[in-house]
Amino acid sequence: MRDITVLFFSYAADRMNGRSRRYAVADGTTVETLFNEKLAPVLGDAIGQFRFSVNAAWADPSRVLADGDEVAVIPPVSGG
Numbered sequence: 001m002r003d004i005t006v007l008f009f010s011y012a013a014d015r016m017n018g019r020s021r022r023y024a025v026a027d028g029t030t031v032e033t034l035f036n037e038k039l040a041p042v043l044g045d046a047i048g049q050f051r052f053s054v055n056a057a058w059a060d061p062s063r064v065l066a067d068g069d070e071v072a073v074i075p076p077v078s079g080g
C-alpha cells in the first residue's frame with residue numbers, strides 16, 4: 001500500500017468538502033485509477049476536465065504513484 005496526499009483546488013475543494021485528503025492506494029495505482037476509484041464519484045466530472053500534478057510537477061493520468069506522493073487536482077479555471 002502507498003500513502004498519498006491529494007490536494008484540491010477551486011470547485012473541486014468545495015465538492016470534496018476540503019482542500020486535502022489522504023488515501024491509501026495499492027501498489028501500481030496511477031493518477032487515473034485514483035481519480036476513477038476515489039474522486040470521480042464525488043467530483044462528478046470526467047477525468048478530462050482536470051489537470052494533475054504530482055509533487056508539484058505536471059503529471060499525465062498514467063503516472064504511477066509512489067508512497068508519499070502529493071497529487072494536486074486542478075479543475076479548469078477562467079478569468080478576465
